[in-house]
Amino acid sequence: MTGTSAAIAFALRVQKTKRHNKIRLAILTIVSPPRTSSQRRTQPPLAVIGKRSADFSEIRQLARINGETPECRKKKELQPSGIRQLKRLMALEQLFDQMWGQVRQANLSSGQPRSGSSRESLAIARQALALATESQDNRHLVEAWCMMAYALNANEEWVEAVPYYRQAIQALERAGDEQRAARIRLGFMNALSLTGQSREALTVGHEAARLFREQNDSASLAKIATNLGSVYKRLDDHERALAYHSEAADLFKQMGDERGLAQAYLNLGNVLSALDRFSESERMYKDCERAFERLGMPELLAQARYNKAYLYFLSGRLSQSLALFRDVRSLFLDAGSHRFIALCDLDEAEVYVQLRLPHDAIVRAHAAADSFHKLELAYEQGKAIAFAGVALTQKQQFGDALSAFREAQTLFEQQGNVFWSAQLDLYRAEVLFTVGRHWEAFSLASDADSKFKELACSANRLVSLVLLGRVSMELGRLDDAQFYAHAVRDLTEETKTPLFLFACYALSAEIAEREGRIEEALGYYQEAAQEIELKHTHLHHDELGITFYKGKAEIFESLAALTLALHGHEASGQAYTWCEKAKSQMFVDALAPHLPSVRSHASEALLTRVDRIRGELNSSYLRSGSENFAALSLSKAKEVELKEDELVRTLSELSESDSEYVSLQHASSIGIQELQQALPEDTTVVEYFFARDEVMAFIISKSTFHCSRHVTPTERIQYLVGRLQYQLKKFASVIAFKDSPEEEAALKNGTDELMQKFYKELIEPIASVIETGRVVIVRHSLLHSVPFHAFHDGERYLADRFDISYAPSGSVLKYCMDRPDVTAAAPLYVKKDAMRQAVLRESGAAQFIHMEVPIALRQDNPVLSGVEFADGMFCIPDVYSTQWNTNILSLSRIEPSVEIEGNGDDLLGLLRAFLYAGSRSVLVEQWRIRREPSDAFFERFYSEWLSGKSKHQAMRTAQLAVRADHPHPF
Structure with missing residues (x-):
């Protein structure tokens, strides 16, 4: 029997023997030769946890720990009992050497995921503690404390490790072994930091570093630099953390310590990620992954990949992040690291929230919360429950969401976490605002504002102020609403964080509009639009999917309506631009989380620059509202503003080679003249737009442009679309039950009547200005489900009068027309x-x-x-x-x-x-x-088109042929 299992089995056998047999059995059972003095003094390669380095030459010092003097030892050696005790101590020394050797071979590191090796090492340490306790030998008891602290630290049991570290360090200092005590402080630092005692960890670390410098101990200096860097990172002092980790990497490289260097690369990747230096961070992760694979260290390899997955999340590469989290979870499952499995669940829940996938977010959040509850990690449990609440809100399960938020808030308040208490006040206020409980929403939003003000958390405070303004408007308190709008503007100027300036302008616009100051309202909306276009502004606080302030598309919609209201048909061109931007903005917002996967044929250098800037901005936006970045510094805010400006300039440059790709980055539009130049002489574009309670239409041909307001009320279209849905389902049931031809004919007449109503509402008001044979319909909102070609004017279908086709927008239409076959x-x-x-x-x-x-x-x-x-x-x-x-x-x-x-x-x-x-x-x-009409249509369409007819001609011929056999429009 060899290895770890031999050491454990031996320890169990020793405890079952009588005292006088222990020495004999120990001598006979040890199968590995004792290490040489040089081997015993060699420190382990990973520079995180201090380990034992005692040998037999230290017997005089160890005797002092036992309370013996050299003279006493000499006298004892003359007595048979003294000889027997010395033999027992020597045997125990050999056994502890073997145990340390087995633990050392596991290559454990502080903060690593729990693994089979860490659990085995902890089992060995517990047996060592039992042996030392039974032997009543203080020196070996200190050794056992060191071993327990080391193994617990590597097994994610930091709270339990701290007292063992304290006892061991105090005993060694009493014995005068400052060097050994300093080495043990390496692991002690980590345990202190991970249990929230970072300031004490720094004190311990700097004292140890002083001793190592005095002794010119480069190996220990590298380790202490690593640990100091890790503590500073937990304190969000990333520049100082970078300096210490860089120092550690240099020292490990000089010593040729590949394992230590790989760990340093992992730490550098983490801190560079925190500094938004993503390309450098990813390079470090790749370097340490290769090293850990080469060294056969699966636990640290998994940790490196986990950190890289979170890097992808920060930089906005959400699909890559999810894929890597899934892959790395299997590694943690194999290792049995419950903490890291739960962390994967927590991070995936956050990604799913960003992607608006509430069902998946809830599953992962609940799994994480259950795991963290078992691990007694209340902070992480609270975050998981909060994410579940966000996902429930996205599903509009508001009652369950409020319960989740209250549960999470209780956990955070028990820990004294003011930031999350405020955040959950704000979440609850948003939900209550949505369900119309305005006074309760106002009270909670006020509480959140007070807490964020105390924390100097400007980004989240801006959200609470905007919400307070919106609630005040709903309560009819316009003066209060204006006060909060001014407060948002003042705070933005003071902190240089214009994250919600467009929401402030929109709120001011609504107030002015409600008070009848239309010109002033239009000005505010224009300022809001400028913020959206020039600042590349995102909805930084929209996790809940609750638009308690006007969304960006709504701002463009309001601009279109007010522009026409104030300036009439003279401003029709500008109104059309706002309508196009409103449609574009909806796609931009929906596609934003997936932009890194979008293909472009533009310059690779420009695309790389866009990806880099967007990733850095995404990280800044995410962090601006977190508890770790609550007080965004002026320099950081200025840096964000410069990045936004750089992105706008780069996209402008990129638009010259790939304008359609750029249109996916921010709201874009096409000018009337530009579209007219692209249109054939025989084509008219009819573009509809829902603006508040009216449907307006823009009619554009090669030489004419008309704007028709109040084509029909929005409510009328809602009613007709509901009737259309009813007719579809009724027709499907008739076909399914093969009812009589008479009933099918009656249903056709009813459908034609409905199509006549659609015609009367949407085509008749503008029919006089359509003068071409081809019509391209650009639909909006509810109209996307409406079949314009089936409209009936009382005599014939619209498809009999015009060649009807559709386009998503005027901009997309031009883009498609410019392409060759x-x-x-x-x-x-x-x-x-x-x-x-x-x-x-x-x-x-x-x-x-x-x-x-x-x-x-x-x-x-x-x-x-x-x-x-x-x-x-x-x-x-x-x-x-x-x-x-x-x-x-x-x-x-x-x-x-x-x-x-x-x-x-x-x-x-x-x-x-x-x-x-x-x-x-x-x-x-x-x-x-039914399948038959569809098959017949496609067969006839392809036949006509491949014979040389145009797409429009082939379409009309196929429609007429199918209608001859299947007269019902559906």
């Missing part, structure tokens, strides 16, 4: 059993692509809508990151679908993604009730 390419047919990679190999260039696959539309999170292949979902971000160069991409549903609820952002987002990825046109079934 794809030539010399074969068609691509994609069935539901197709694999993603096989499809992507052919989608780079195809005459047309016909896809018969399941289409998954996500109203709760439109950006995750997509098509389903045999090996998994292919969502909107995936489409943006690949090439789909084809003249026509057809999406044919394979399952019946008659649901048209929602604003259509899910399907529209999918179509827009395929257009961006290279498709010149996209043909999609808006719903499917």
Whole structure:
């Protein structure tokens, strides 16, 4: 029997023998030769935890620890009892040497994830403590304390480790062994830091560093520099942490200590990440990963990958972050590190919250909370419960969310955590505001504001002030609302943190508008729009999905309405620009978390610069509202402002080579004249826009431009869309039960009547200014589900009068018209059993692509809508990151679908993604009730188009042919 198991088994056998047999059994059982003096004095390669370095030459000093003098020892050696005791001590010395050797071979490090090696080492240490206690030998008891402290520290049991460290250090100092005591302080520092005693840890560390410098002990200096850097990082003094970790790396490199250098690279990666130096941080993580793989250290390899996953989260690469968290969790499961498994759950929950995936966030948050409860880590448990509350709010389960927030708040307040107490006051206030409990919301928001003010946490205080302003407006207290708006502006100027300045301007605009000061309101909205466009402003506090202040799209909507109200038709061009930006902004906000995966054909250097700046800004935005960065310094705020300006300049430069890619970064629009120049003579664009309680329309042809306000009330369209949904479901039931032809004909008449009502509301008011044979409809909001080509004027369908097609926006229409056709390419047919990679190999260039696959539309999170292949979902971000160069991409549903609820952002987002990825046109079934008409339509359409007809001509011919056999519009 060898190794760790031998040491443990031996210790158990010793305890079962009589006292006089212990020495004999010990001598016979030790199978490993004792180390030489040089071996015993060699420190372990990892510079984090101090270990034993005693040998037999220290017997005089160890005798002093036992209370013996050299003279007493001489006298004892003359007596048989003294000889027997010396033999026992020598045997115990050999056994402790073997135990230390086994523990040392485990290559443990402070703060590492718990592992099988750390658990085995702790078992050995406990046996050593039992032996030392039974032997009543103080010297070996000190050794056992050192071993226990070391093993507990590496097994994530820092609270238990602290008293062992204290006892060991005090005993060694009493014995005059300052050097050994200094080495043990290495691990003591870590245990103190991880138990919230960072200031004492620094005192301990600096005292040890002084001794090591006096002794010119480079190895110990490297270790103490590592630990000092780690403590300073926990105190958020990142510059000083970087200096110490760099010093440690230099020392390890000089000594040729590969393991210590790998650990230093891991620490440098962490601190560089905290300083937003992401490329350097990622390089350090890669270096230490290679070293840990080479050294065969899976626990530290897992820790390096875990840290890199969080780096991806900070820099906005959320998909990569999730994938790496999943991979690294399996490593921690193998090692049995419950703390790191729970941390993976906690971090994934936070990522899912950012991605607006509340179901997944709740699952991970609950798992994390349960684990942290068992581990007695109340802070992390509170965060997990808070994340669950955020996800519940996103699902609009407000009662459950309030309960979760109260539970988390109780945990944090028991720990005296004022920041999280304030944050949860704010979360609860937002939920109460949403459900109309305004006075309660006001009280909690006031409490949050007071706490954030005391903490000097400006970013979160700005949120509470904006919320107080909105609540005051709902309560009819406009003077108070104006007071809070001014407070936001003053605080922004004072702290140089313009994170919510656009929300302040929007609030001021609403107040002015409510008081009838329309010109002033328009000015405030324009300032808000300028903040959005020039500052690349994000909704930094929108975890709950609650827009208690006007969102960015709403600001553009208000600008369109007020511009026309004040300046009439003379300002129609400007109003059109605001409408285009409102539509664009919705996609920008939805796609923002997925931008790193979007493909562009622009300069690689420019794209790298954009990714770097965006990652740094994303990290700054996330941290600006955290407890660790509560008081954002003026220099840091200025740095953020400079980065935002740099991003705007870089995107402007990038737009020259890839304007469509830039349009995904911030709200963009096309000018009227630019669109008119791109339009053919026979084409008119009719673009609808919902502005507050009205639907307006812009009619644009090659030579004319009209703006029609108050086309119809928004409520009227809501009613008609509800009737359309009813008609669809009724028709589907008729078809399913094969009712009589008479009933089907009656249903057709009812549908035609409904289509006449749509025509009267949306086409008749503007029909006189449509003078071309082709019409491109640009729909908005609820209109995305409305089939304009099926409108009926009482005599015929709109598709009989015009060639009808659709576009997501005027900007996207121009983008598609500028593209040349794809030539010399074969068609691509994609069935539901197709694999993603096989499809992507052919989608780079195809005459047309016909896809018969399941289409998954996500109203709760439109950006995750997509098509389903045999090996998994292919969502909107995936489409943006690949090439789909084809003249026509057809999406044919394979399952019946008659649901048209929602604003259509899910399907529209999918179509827009395929257009961006290279498709010149996209043909999609808006719903499917029967398979036969769909199959007949596509067969006839392809036949006509491939024979040389235009897409519009082929479309009309196919529609007429299908209608002859299937007269119902659905």
